[in-house]
Amino acid sequence: MATRAGTGRQARGGETGAAGPDSRGGTPAPVPQRLMAAATRLFAEQGYDRTSVQEIVEAAGVTKGALYHYFGSKDDLLHEIYGRLLRLQQERLDLLAEREAPVEERLRQVAADVVVTTIENLDDAMIFFRSMHQLSPEKQKQVRAERRRYHERFRALIEEGRRAGVFSDATPADLVVDYHFGSVHHLSSWYSADGPLTPQEVADHLADLLLRALRP
Amino acid sequence: MATRAGTGRQARGGETGAAGPDSRGGTPAPVPQRLMAAATRLFAEQGYDRTSVQEIVEAAGVTKGALYHYFGSKDDLLHEIYGRLLRLQQERLDLLAEREAPVEERLRQVAADVVVTTIENLDDAMIFFRSMHQLSPEKQKQVRAERRRYHERFRALIEEGRRAGVFSDATPADLVVDYHFGSVHHLSSWYSADGPLTPQEVADHLADLLLRALRP
């Protein structure tokens, strides 16, 4: 349904294969990917509203006709960026949460992992929390729903740890989740690859702060 | 240069007196305040770029002539909103940090206070975190510098506590500061006055999480 046939929307193409939009001199990446990459960079640099469709297509080396062939609207591009990040993080959360390990160890891994993947996709993350409100209300609702699922999965881990008696229950679990995700969102406004800390180090520290705060 | 001779900039007027833009039927609030109040509300609701100057002046019951009489540009309005919040929080931080009390008590109060004042000015805060990058580079630099002063003052408290042996030094102090302010920034995306928690309760919980994370 999604791809060809009727409307040529919803690109998404090669999630596998080379990471960059153009993996060296060989064949250039497909047009939809080039558009997504250009939009991501420009949205992160200038903001959504300040980036014109014209700029995006020029950066991707195509024209408006191509963009509107693959995407329904400018705001579709934004929605795809969100989808990409959310799918990635949800997938990793599910993977880690189901492991065999003490709950405090699983929470630590999950808390650190979301930090690492956020830093590794810092442009996406920056766009995420800056431009959410610029999505159409309908798409916004959808994104929020997915986000909530993520938070609930995370909260479930905290509650599991409480029942097991390894976490304090001094603070409502929702608040603890928001406390941690606040710091995750905030990453894009201070983390720099030039800084002294690697993504993994930052992640370990932040996860450690969370676990320390939860000590009984 | 920008405006006319006398540069009628920098409104700011009655910081004292009635809080609202129009304190009941009597005399309406002065035009600059009405403009600031209207701009604050609209920026928070729709975002900076999506709010037209025309909307602002209509909401304030004046015309463009009035706005450009008092403010140099649309982005000046934004800058004033930042200034208002930053001045308020800096002032309160200085006040609390200089009190006579054990350092852990002072940190707790400071950490909670910034949460309360953020919630009490949630529109300002939301605009702050969403629209920073829409300021002119020059004004952005200025705001960042003020923000940094605030963070450094906060960090100094943590370091004082470490020297006194009451805080753990497992995590770099900068990271701890960013951890806490992440959650403060994040407030505007989840806190609701209709929720079960009062601002003070949220503040106490968040301050508690910080202090718990810092236990040696």
Added chain:
DNA sequence: AATCACATACCGACTGGTTAGTCTGCTCGG
């Protein structure tokens, strides 16, 4: 193997609408 039918992929000029900021001039208190 040549032709036809049809779809995908893309081009780029164009449209209708919006925007920040300017400018001239009115009004009214002192």
Added chain:
DNA sequence: CCGAGCAGACTAACCAGTCGGTATGTGATT
């Protein structure tokens, strides 16, 4: 009578999205 305070028409720029058109490929029919 003068200037601060403001009105509101105006300008020059810009922008998302549309649309008619072209090129290329593919499968079926002759």
